[in-house]
Structures are given as C-alpha cells and as structure tokens.
Amino acid sequence: MVVTSVDASGPVVVVQARTRSRNPASCTGCGMASEWVHSRYVRQLADATVGGRPVRIELGVRRLYCENPTCAKVTFAEQVPGLTVRYQRRTPLLQQLVEAVGVVLAGRGGARMLSILNIALSRSTVLSQLMRVPFPPLTVTACPPRSPRLRPPGPSPPKQGKPMPGRLRVRLAGTRGGCSKPCTH
Numbered sequence: 001m002v003v004t005s006v007d008a009s010g011p012v013v014v015v016q017a018r019t020r021s022r023n024p025a026s027c028t029g030c031g032m033a034s035e036w037v038h039s040r041y042v043r044q045l046a047d048a049t050v051g052g053r054p055v056r057i058e059l060g061v062r063r064l065y066c067e068n069p070t071c072a073k074v075t076f077a078e079q080v081p082g083l084t085v086r087y088q089r090r091t092p093l094l095q096q097l098v099e100a101v102g103v104v105l106a107g108r109g110g111a112r113m114l115s116i117l118n119i120a121l122s123r124s125t126v127l128s129q130l131m132r133v134p135f136p137p138l139t140v141t142a143c144p145p146r147s148p149r150l151r152p153p154g155p156s157p158p159k160q161g162k163p164m165p166g167r168l169r170v171r172l173a174g175t176r177g178g179c180s181k182p183c184t185h
C-alpha cells in the first residue's frame, strides 16, 4: 500500500492511499492470485481516532478478474490485510473498538462512550454491531461427586430440599461460571 497524502487541516484527518498495481491479489472465492485488473475504485474507511480526531482513509483498490476457470467468481475486489474487510466501512481496529464498547455498554451507553472518543455512531448502529459479535463457545461438564463434609457440633441445621440428580455445569469459555442452584460445587 502506498500513502499518497495526509490532510490534517480539517476536523477529520484524511489519508489518501492506494494499493500497488503490480502486486497480485488473492481471489476471495478460490484464493488464486491474480494480476488481471478489471477496474479501480476508491473505498472510504473510517479508522480509529488520532489525537482525538476522526480519521478517514480514502483507499484506491483494484477489482480484478479471477483467472481460475472453475471459480464461481468472475471478478473480485482486493482486500488489504489489517485494513479492509469485505463490505466493511471501518478498519478492523475501529471495528474491534466499537464491538468492545458495545459488549460492555450496549447501545445507548456505547454510543455515548464512543461520542466521548469522537466516534459518531448511533445507538442502533452500536447495537447492530454488538449483534455481530459471536458468542464464545459453550462447554458442558458434569459436576464431580460431592465430598463428605464434617458437621460442626451442635444442633442440626434445618433440612433443605434434596439436590437434584444429574446436575450439569454450563459455562461460557473464558468465564468462571458456576453450578445451577441445587449443586453446591
């Protein structure tokens, strides 16, 4: 990628860049590299702020022909790793920030926090980005058998309901999780 200009004179920092013409790009359908250019166009990408100022990247990219005759795609748009994602108007860095704020603060609070960071997004946009975040994988494990406990001397405590047999512990990966109520592990 070649950066051709940086304009920091306005409220938004504008970076103009383009991909190199002779570098082959991988087809998004089959992965085969191609240098057969169909056309060029400019993508507008919002990036994370610099010094509290929003950044817009105007990136000139190529649309190329796929040279694999068995591939279903005739043309494809090249992607720049770490900077562009298909159908995404934010850089991965900004997208991760929006998703993280959405997970912690949800729609209204997330939009307010992002506005403090000078990232203007509506409540519904933050919510829609939150809905894109995949759930962590579930792990299901059986509880180990209960170990006998010594009862302190004195009157017996009042009897409570018997624990349910066949208890399962369900937790999200990366969380501490806990047993359901009848289980005391």
Ligand SMILES: [Zn+2]
Binding pocket: 027, 028, 029, 030, 031, 032, 066, 067, 068, 071, 072, 073
């Ligand atoms: Zn292809």
